[in-house]
């Protein structure tokens with residue numbers, strides 16, 4: 001109904017813009033619409049976000065953070081840009097620098113070809129106005145035919161080399177980041193211990209790409225226009241005098257200064273856009289990773305809300321940028337396009353109008369002389385003039401020259417203004433590049449600090465950003481292990497002091513056995529998981545590790561592997577390749593079944609070490625997977641193994657991997673929880689036969705018999721470590737002594753005995769022993785105020 005009405009009213013609306021004052025009415029309407037849009041934006045900015053107090057607080061916080069980030073075109077940007085340029089162009093002899101020179105040559109060639117096109121255009125017009133067919137064919141057909149080949153070649157070669165340059169720059173920068181990110185376990189630390197970067201994948205893939213693309217195009221958008229300005233100005237100065245091009249250049253300089261002054265902060269907005277896009281992508285990738293669990297929970301709707309929320313934020317931000325671009329675009333077009341055209345017309349036509357005031361002969365002479373070599377060297381025209389003579393012919397000659405002069409100059413002037421316009425645009429592009437540069441700087445800063453800060457010796461020393469890079473963070477630039485805690489709890493002074501005294505960096509010493517000497521295990525969220533741990537695991541002594549959930553069993557191995565910093569005194573351990581870690585949820589790589597067994601080695605590396613397919617088949621047989629292997633297509637079969645194998649099968653693959661590597665020590669972190677009891681026993685027997693010393697985390701009593709020592713964490717920061725007496729081994733019912741409801745630190749009664757949390761079934765004497773051996777009266781889970789730790 002309403003649409004019919006509005007359609008019906010349309011003709012009367014249209015008629016409004018007819019009649020004697022139509023143009024004035026249209027201009028007035030345009031001005032009203034523009035003013036309304038501007039008023040709406042002004043009102044929207046003035047309005048506080050009324051949704052909730054929290055939203056206001058959050059947005060204020062976000063604004064504060066954004067203000068703090070130095071995303072501006074300034075010295076910091078120039079310095080950081082130089083830092084990355086040195087990475088992308090490591091020497092003057094590198095391919096990348098050669099490509100830059102090639103692009104420079106092509107840009108120069110293109111500028112000269114543009115001048116040729118302008119000159120030739122003038123000649124063509126002159127031939128048309130003078131009705132000179134021979135000249136027309138020569139200039140308009142033959143010349144253009146001849147030159148079209150080099151022009152097309154140069155144009156397309158230029159596009160190709162600029163794209164190639166961008167690929168080269170991206171390759172250098174990405175490989176540089178890969179080197180930092182994928183070595184020294186930095187990927188783990190960035191994802192698990194440091195919270196500054198949420199979406200490192202997006203930074204590495206998209207942001208680096210956009211940064212290098214905009215840099216490569218910036219080069220061509222600045223270098224060519226600069227050259228054009230010089231060449232075109234010189235050429236124009238011959239006919240218009242130096243004032244013509246000078247007025248144009250001054251006009252654009254003033255324009256760009258105005259535009260720069262009123263320009264919204266596009267650099268920061270670009271950096272924020274990338275960040276929001278990254279968060280949105282992250283939510284999708286989480287859905288992909290956990291699709292099965294979510295589907296079982298029926299969590300589609302919840303996930304939809306979660307993903308839509310992030311997407312809405314992206315859209316809101318994009319709309320904001322679009323609105324700002326609209327306002328600035330209107331002013332931009334007015335100043336750079338239309339007002340500039342008026343100035344250009346004036347510059348070209350004023351000399352012609354001025355010359356008209358003189359007599360036609362003088363005019364013709366003035367024009368002819370102003371054409372310089374263009375007309376005076378044209379012998380053919382001179383001959384014709386001499387032959388025909390007469391005033392009429394003279395006037396026609398004057399008209400031809402004026403037309404040619406006008407065409408040539410207007411083309412040159414257009415090219416000149418478009419060159420200056422491109423410089424102005426490149427200036428506007430700079431804030432966007434500074435946005436990308438800020439994102440890449442963030443990445444480099446974090447990767448560098450993490451790789452340096454979390455050294456194997458456990459120090460999280462304040463290394464600061466790499467030399468030559470200025471941080472974009474206003475918060476502490478040091479790698480702060482404890483920065484991830486969002487629910488900061490204020491600590492009393494003595495607690496803070498205790499925690500900071502426990503956080504002294506320890507020392508790692510290579511040895512043939514594992515020994516912890518006065519080591520403290522402290523989680524990234526400032527929880528003291530274990531104090532003053534002392535234990536020795538010689539080769540051949542298998543250790544069972546038990547304790548309630550969250551007490552720090554896996555964390556012990558994180559410290560052992562160097563993933564978490566070492567605090568306290570000393571850790572003796574063999575080189576990393578002699579300790580193999582088998583987690584509860586084994587990681588299955590992309591590739592063949594063979595790749596799963598030999599991971600992390602490649603096929604070639606495994607073959608070099610004498611690995612044969614028969615050997616691998618035997619390993620599959622040992623873990624009862626030969627059938628599955630045959631069914632899936634043998635060792636060369638390629639599947640998404642984490643999807644096609646069951647939980648128990650995946651765990652057995654992980655055991656086959658362990659047997660293949662046959663390390664000195666194996667950390668088995670509940671790695672057989674999905675395997676049936678009989679198979680589990682067989683797997684443990686096989687591991688022992690291969691002389692692998694086992695460090696097992698398990699809640700299953702059926703595994704106790706494979707170990708000689710037991711390490712019990714009490715969940716309060718204390719522990720006990722002693723020999724495992726076979727008589728103490730608890731009875732096995734259905735193989736699993738876990739009581740699902742007992743996953744807590746609370747004491748529960750199990751099998752007539754008091755249990756400290758899950759899977760720890762000490763006798764009463766043991767409990768006494770435990771408490772005397774290493775119990776602490778200091779409350780666990782202590783947190784330290786951020787200031788104390790950063791001062792560490």
Ligand SMILES: Nc1ncnc2c1ncn2[C@@H]1O[C@H](COP(=O)(O)OP(=O)(O)OP(=O)(O)O)[C@@H](O)[C@H]1O
Nearest residue numbers: 192193523524525548549550551552553554555556
């Ligand atoms: N990256 C991390 N950042 C902050 N805290 C962590 C991190 N990883 C683990 N923690 C915390 O450290 C504590 C110990 O974790 P850990 O994985 O060692 O427990 P666990 O004893 O192996 O438990 P479970 O028996 O359930 O496997 C837990 O409270 C956990 O929340």
